[in-house]
Amino acid sequence: MEVIILGDDLLRQKAEPVKPINAATAKLAEEMIETMHQSKGVGLAAPQVGIMKRLFVIHVDDDIPRVFINPSIVATSQETVKQEEGCLSIPRVWAEVIRPESVRVQAWNEKGRPFTIETGGMLARVILHEYDHLEGTLFIDRLPELKRQKVIAKFEKKQQA
Numbered sequence: 001m002e003v004i005i006l007g008d009d010l011l012r013q014k015a016e017p018v019k020p021i022n023a024a025t026a027k028l029a030e031e032m033i034e035t036m037h038q039s040k041g042v043g044l045a046a047p048q049v050g051i052m053k054r055l056f057v058i059h060v061d062d063d064i065p066r067v068f069i070n071p072s073i074v075a076t077s078q079e080t081v082k083q084e085e086g087c088l089s090i091p092r093v094w095a096e097v098i099r100p101e102s103v104r105v106q107a108w109n110e111k112g113r114p115f116t117i118e119t120g121g122m123l124a125r126v127i128l129h130e131y132d133h134l135e136g137t138l139f140i141d142r143l144p145e146l147k148r149q150k151v152i153a154k155f156e157k158k159q160q161a
């Protein structure tokens with residue numbers, strides 16, 4: 001699978017619910033996990049591979065690969081954390097992004113089973129980043145305007161190089 005990058009309109013569109021969750025969904029999730037690993041990413045949302053469905057996969061250190069289908073953010077902490085973030089669709093640039101420290105998410109897995117996860121730290125950050133992709137939002141949208149312009153300029157420069 002090919003990861004699309006900043007400038008592609010698909011990254012700016014809202015994804016549609018996965019319905020039904022079936023063998024094809026499981027296969028899609030598996031292929032996305034493979035693409036995520038090959039790209040050395042910790043998360044990948046379906047719109048990033050041009051599939052406008054509400055599905056993302058995550059694999060952070062010391063954890064298992066996780067599949068989130070039709071996720072809802074049920075709650076986020078008042079407490080926020082500022083930490084460096086990157087995105088496979090905005091390669092080779094990073095910036096500090098402020099996000100809630102912890103999150104509670106309800107979703108379905110690739111077997112069609114519902115689950116709820118309450119987590120903090122890196123996993124929470126990646127969940128919120130990938131969820132944003134389903135809404136057509138990118139991490140650069142969460143930066144102050146000046147910082148955002150700088151990051152985009154850096155990205156464009158690196159794309160030309």
Ligand SMILES: [Zn+2]
Nearest residue numbers: 086087088089
């Ligand atoms: Zn991303």
